[in-house]
Amino acid sequence: MKHPVDIHVGKRVRHRRWMVGMTQQQLAEKVGIKFQQIQKYETGMNRVSASRLWDIADALEVPVAFFFEGFSESADANFAMTEGEPGLPGDILSDREALELVRSYYAIPENQRRRLFDLARVLSDVA
Numbered sequence: 001m002k003h004p005v006d007i008h009v010g011k012r013v014r015h016r017r018w019m020v021g022m023t024q025q026q027l028a029e030k031v032g033i034k035f036q037q038i039q040k041y042e043t044g045m046n047r048v049s050a051s052r053l054w055d056i057a058d059a060l061e062v063p064v065a066f067f068f069e070g071f072s073e074s075a076d077a078n079f080a081m082t083e084g085e086p087g088l089p090g091d092i093l094s095d096r097e098a099l100e101l102v103r104s105y106y107a108i109p110e111n112q113r114r115r116l117f118d119l120a121r122v123l124s125d126v127a
Helices: 004-019 024-031 035-043 050-060 064-068 096-107 110-126
Strands: none
Touching: 004 035, 004 050, 004 064, 004 096, 024 035, 024 050, 050 064, 096 110
16 A cells, blocks of 8 residues: 555655656656656655655755655645645646646746736636
8 A cells, every 4th residue: 555655755756857847767867767666656656765765856956855845644645735725635736737837837037927926816816
């Protein structure tokens, strides 16, 4: 049986890898393992050792703590509620559309991004 922590860490690995535009093969090469092992980590089938997590964090340019952000022991692993945001699934970053939106958002120049953010806020307040 998969452990909720392993599932969460795997999702965070996949999220970060996707956000930086890296394939499983590329990450595996940087870490020195086969891409199938990355697949197993990302699905939570295999537990990531501390030293391997260190290597993955280094390859993805994030602190090790990044992989544990948002995990709540008492929360359901599939739909943990995010702190301060009732009604939002905690796993929103596993949604491909949400990830594409975030990636596109950060590709917009900062001044235009700020205006888009303000517009989105107004629209969500009205909804």
